Amino acid sequence: MSAHSHLDGQLPHEPERATLEGRNKVLGFWLFLGGETVLFGTLFSAFLALRDQVGDGNPTSQELFKLSLVAIATVLLLTSSLTSVFAIQAMHRNQVKSMQLWLIVTVVLGLGFLGLEIYEFFHYVHEGHKFSTSAFSSSFYTLVGFHGAHVLFGIVWISLLIGQVYRKGLTVVTAPKVYVAGMYWHFIDVVWVFIFTVVYLMGKVG
Amino acid sequence: MKLSILIMVLVVIVVFALAFYVIVKFRRRPNDKIPVQVEGNHKLEIIWTVVPIVLLLILAVPTVKHVFGLAKDYTKDPDAVQVIVTAHQYWWEFEYPQYGIKTSQELMIPTGKTVSVQAKSADVIHSFWIPALAGKIDTNPGANVNTMFFSADHDGVYLGKCAELCGPSHALMDFKVKSVNEGAFDRWVAAMKEPGKLPADPAIAEVFEKQCLTCHAVGDKGLQLYPNLTGIGDKETIAGILVNTDDPQYKNEGTTHDNLKRWIEDPQAVKPGNSMPKVDLTPEQIEGIAKYLSEYKLNVEQ
Amino acid sequence: MAHAHPVKRYTGLMDWLTTVDHKKIGILYLIAGGFFFLIGGLEALLIRVQLWKPLNDFVGADTYNELLTMHGTTMIFLAAMPVIFAMMNAIVPLQIGARDVAFPFLNALGFWTFLFGGLLLNLSWIAQAVPDAGWTSYLPLASPTYSTHKGVDYYVLGLQIAGIGTLIGGINFLVTIINMRAPGMSFMRMPMFTWTVFITSALILFAFPALTVGLVALMFDRLFSANFFEVSGGGNTVLWEHIFWIFGHPEVYILILPAFGIISEVISTFSRKRLFGYSSMVFATVLIGFLGFMVWAHHMFTVGLGPVANALFSIATMLIAVPTGIKIFNWIFTMWGGSIKFTAANLFAVGFVPTFVMGGVTGVMLAAAPADFQYHDSYFVVAHFHYVIVGGLVLGLFAGLHYWWPKMFGRMLNEGLAKLTFWTFFIGFHLTFFVQHFLGLLGMPRRVWTYLDGLGFNTMNLISTIGAFLMGVGTILFIINIIVTAAKPKTAGDDPWEDGRTLEWSIPSPAPEYNFAQTPLVRGYDALWKEKMDGNDAMTPAEPIGPIHMPSPSILPFLMSLGLFIAGYGFMYAENEWTGIMHDLFASHAVAGAGLLITLGCMVVRSLKDDHGFHIEPDEITGKGVKA
CATH class of the missing domain: 1.20.5 (Single alpha-helices involved in coiled-coils or other helix-helix interfaces)
Incomplete structure (x- = not known):
């Protein structure tokens, strides 16, 4: 245990890269995000190929989307990305308390986003835009839902990490985990920017 | 295609010769020194x-x-014979929009003329292929229509195939292309438009109308949901896979009459998974219908 | 000298279930992959028995479609991929002078997900609902409208679970090769096999997610009435073909590149010569990997994409012939002027070269779209891809297995039996597939369960069937060889072929748990050969002997995969015709939920519990690790 129980003050500047395991984790996670990019790229392609297949009598994207609601969700998620940056910066300054605080803010913002998305989906289903309504609806829910599932996973993951850091402190073992979770959070944020543009803005324009 | 084969044969010969020379020449012999390490x-x-x-x-x-x-798109060309090919599990429908007729399993074309094909599918993906005449084109479901064209330089019968896995009877989804001179082709078109003939025997005619024409058609009678039976006595095959011949040698060969009987008696045994049910008919009725159909000829070739 | 953290080191079955040692995982991959290879081979034999004469009724139309689907799916995903992973695991860390892979835990997870995915897929035989829409699973044939039994569900979920394992493996090897090379092992000093594994892993990373999405969409269509490929709901079946082949074509290169690497190693070793044109080989490998993503639509020339797409994809496909040609000539010129020893491993490698040339030239012929209208979906294509995958990959794998067997197991395979294996398999292979080129040109479509008499297909199909049985004999001889060898003592030395050039031959056979007692210092390409030529009998160590940190074994990977397996069944049988408690359990998604819970729970445990590993002390290393 002694090897890992650094006091906070003794942590190296970039604790996530202090060990080979940490470096492996960061690099591996970059590559994983590369794979995730292909995954979302394929989902986007499928959505673009099918988005005009609305079917007779079903609500079109122009009728469905309420940009104001989506805009609020976007602001929430973008802000949460910023707060996660603050968390990593705090980690690099070795301010564990501050880091945890920012992580908690990030999780809360993420929960807000998720709540809005769930409300939005309920609303759509009520309007007759169900998962099995048309090719448009299936590809819409799959793409946006995949992203939503990623957000949910991120929230659970970061919450667990907050608990871990609380119990074990910031070490060369926990630091790479926090750092990698931060990368993940940025990634789903970037994906959302594309969803907002491709699905909602382009859907509104037609 | 010839060119590609030629170039490739050349490549194969050169590489094989080189490889063979090397393998023989540079075998390890006793007292071999360590070879020079070439970068x-x-x-x-x-x-x-x-x-x-x-x-x-x-x-x-x-x-x-x-x-x-x-x-090249021939679909608007009035000089070409237009054919709309619709693939079904497991048969082929050929519609001639210029003449307003539909036939099945046997594509009749005039020799020397360009045939313009618009291919689509009624169910799963199939692929329309006449190996001796042209390459293949997939038939896609929905509004996705593919075009191709081909022509036959000589009179004759050509074998056609389905080339995309489409279910249990994929292997049995053959069709024929019959290329005839223009006179015969015109006579065939005219004959297809004539009113349909029903069986002479009224009892058989009644059964035929009740049991068969609910799905099939002869001339203007019946429905064209499934293969059109007009002139079936002329055809090369029954159901695309039972070969009609007066001199049967192989398992799937028989006279038109025998093949019809074998087909009607148990369609699933001949072509598993196809849509034709085992119709409730007595042996006499089957015999009567087979006789009637095998004698239903258009006699367009003189 | 007690360990700071006493970690339980298991023995027997538990050792294998919990191991995170890449060499043991390699052996597990080999056993599982070999098992599925035998199943796939049996399916192939049944196919050939059915086709040995016209209008045969050995198996029916339905069974035949099941056989052809399962043969393709099993061979690609459950036999070829895992055996490649077996070689990657067994050899790559040794070749780069690493003590382990980057993520030992994930490595084990990758294996177990693959195994449970493969088992799920093959249990379809027992459930009597077997996938039957071809390994490509084209829609609408695989849609709920036209495939009403659960066969395709097995395909979707089995591949999905197995695919996770492959993706994990790809990332693991990329990180391992980037981060864990020994000092001095620069990228341009890496052995060719490691290079090809590196590129293959990159292809896996960028190709498999596309398959994941395709399978998810198909699963949603089938289980939750989505409309991705449902034409009546506005879906598009050509979309599936695109997604499948965007994955599927790189998959071909994922398979063949490691074989290129193996051949490079084996030919170079047994010619006692440096690989000719190493840098152009590396360049060609990278280029093939890159072009592999640009050519998927050549599987779809007949779909009706239009002349512009067809022309572009034709040209792009032909381009791949250039780097492949470079490789072929480099191999020939590696042998040129060499001192070639024809061990069984080298026979396979040398036999590979002309065979692969055949597969390559037919590939160029198929690349020309107008000609492909004729060849496509005929036996010509069947011959082509078997020349590439069996004549290429499988011969390559046999070469690699014979070559590295002593390194993996410490025992040399019997050379006589091995040569017999080569000749029966090689001759059987050409008998089986050479004639199929001509069957295709004569107009025999692929995936037909029978053919009419009198079309001129009879003799060639008979020859093909005889050849297939000869290949079967070859495979059985290989198994006999394994059994015979396993009964002998472990006597293989560090460098049993005496011509070893790369780092794996500088350590004992089989390699100890920690691979290298001291991390070696690499001073050039062909690191060991360089030391030999400089008159040294061992590698120069880059560090003093000290305690070696090892990761602890864990049962979690096994449990996580088991959870996915249970969840897969849960989703598949949520709609069922059973009665009583079983019906309720599945219909309420309780089973699926329980499975997912097991997996997610294990993930949480893994995240919360730090893995401190354990240390192997210098006493233990010098005591038994290094042979006198």
Whole structure:
């Protein structure tokens, strides 16, 4: 245990890269995000190929989307990305308390986003835009839902990490985990920017 | 295609000769010294990079030319015979929009004329292929229509195939292309438009109308949901897979009459998974219908 | 000298279930992959028995479609991929002078997900609902409208679970090769096999997610009435073909590149010569990997994409012939002027070269779209891809297995039996597939369960069937060889072929748990050969002997995969015709939920519990690790 129980003050500047395991984790996670990019790229392609297949009598994207609601969700998620940056910066300054605080803010913002998305989906289903309504609806829910599932996973993951850091402190073992979770959070944020543009803005324009 | 085979045979011979020479010449012999450790040879490496590129360029030019040549659209050409091919599990429907007729399993074409095909599917993906006459084109479901064209230079019967896995009877989804002179083709078109003939025996006629014409058609009678039976006595095959001949040698060969009987008695045994049910008919009725159908000829070839 | 953290080191079955040692995982991959290879081979034999004469009724139309689907799916995903992973695991860390892979835990997870995915897929035989829409699973044939039994569900979920394992493996090897090379092992000093594994892993990373999405969409269509490929709901079946082949074509290169690497190693070793044109080989490998993503639509020339797409994809496909040609000539010129010893491993490698040339030239012929209208979906294509995958990959794998067997197991395979294996398999292979080129040109479509008499297909189909049985004999001889060898003592030395050039031959056979007692210092390409030529009998160590940190074994990977397996069944049988408690359990998604809970729970445990590993002390290393 002694090897890992650094006091906070003794942590190296970039604790996530202090060990080979940490470096492996960061690099591996970059590559994983590369794979995730292909995954979302394929989902986007499928959505673009099918988005005009609305079917007779079903609500079109122009009728469905309420940009104001989506805009609020976007602001929430973008802000949460910023707060996660603050968390990593705090980690690099070795301010564990501050880091945890920012992580908690990030999780809360993420929960807000998720709540809005769930409300939005309920609303759509009520309007007759169900998962099995048309090719448009299936590809819409799959793409946006995949992203939503990623957000949910991120929230659970970061919450667990907050608990871990609380119990074990910031070490060369926990630091790479926090750092990698931060990368993940940025990634789903970037994906959302594309969803907002491709699905909602382009859907509104037609 | 000939060119590609030629170039490839050349490549194979050169590489094989080289490989063979090396294998024989440089076998390990006792007292072999450690060979010189060569890193590479720029001149050689450039040669075997450039030569294939040149060969491929030679191949690429006709390839591109033919790709665009084969994509020529004849669907608006009034001189071409227009055919709308619809693939079903497991049979082929051929519609001639210029003449307002539909037939099945046997595509009748005039020799020498360009046949313009618009291919689609009623269910799963199939692929329309006449190996001796042309390449294949997939038939896609929905509004996705593919076009191609071909022509036959000689009179004759050509075998057609389904080339995309489409279910249990994929292997049995054959069809025929019959190329005849223009006179015979015109007579065939006219004969197809004539009113349908019913069985002479009124009892058989009644059964036929009640049990068969609910799905099939002869001339103007019945429904065209499934293969059109007009002139079925002339056809080369029954159900695309039972070969009609007066001199049966193989398992799937028989007279038109026998093949019809075998088909009607148990369609699932001949073509598993097809849509034709085992119709509730007595042996006498089957015999009567088979006789009637096998004698239903249009006699267009003189 | 007690360990700071006493970690339980298991023995027997538990050792294999919990191991995170890449060499043991390699052996597990080999056993599982070999098992599925035998199943796939049996399916192939049944196919050939059905086709040995016209209008044969050995198996029916339905069974035949099941056989052809399962043969393709099993061979690609459950036999070829895992055996490649077996070689990657067994050899790559040794070749780069690493003590382990980057993520030992994930490595084990990758294996177990693959195994449970493969088992799920093959249990379809027992459930009597077997996938039957071809390994490509084209829609609408695989849609709920036309495939009403659960066969395709097995395909979707089995591949999905197995695919996770492959993706994990790809990332693991990329990180391992980037981060864990020994000092001095620069990228341009890496052995060719490691290079090809590196590129293959990159292809896996960028190709498999596309398959994941395709399978998810198909699963949603089938289980939750989505409309991705449902034409009546506005879906598009050509979309599936695109997604499948965007994955599927790189998959071909994922398979063949490691074989290129193996051949490079084996030919170079047994010619006693440095690989000719190493840097152009590396360049060609990278280029093939890159072009592999640009050519998927050549599987779809007949779909009706239009002349512009067809022309572009034709040209792009032909381009791949250039780097492949470079490789072929480099191999021939590696042998040129060499001192070639024809061990069984080398026979396979040398036999590979002309065979692969055949597969390559037919590939160029198929690349020309107008000609492909004729060849496509005929036996010509069947011959082509078997020349590439069996004549290429499988011969390559046999070469690699014979070559590295002593390194993996410490025992040399019997050379006589091995040569017999080569000749029966090689001759059988050409008998089986050479004639199929001509069957295709004569107009025999692929995936037909029978053919009419009198079309001129009879003799060639008979020859093909005889050849297939000869290949079967070859495979059985190989198994006999394994059994015979396993009964002998472990006597293989560090460098049993005496011509070893790369780092794996500088350590004992089989390699100890920690691979290298001291991390070696690499002073050039063909690191060991360089030391030999400089008159040294061992590698120069880059560090003093000290305690070696090892990761602890864990049962979690096994449990996580088991959870996915249970969840897969849960989703598949949520709609069922059973009665009583079983019906309720599945219909309420309780089973699926429980499975997912097991997996997610294990993930949480893994995240919360730090893995401190354990240390192997210098006493233990010098005591038994290094042979006198």
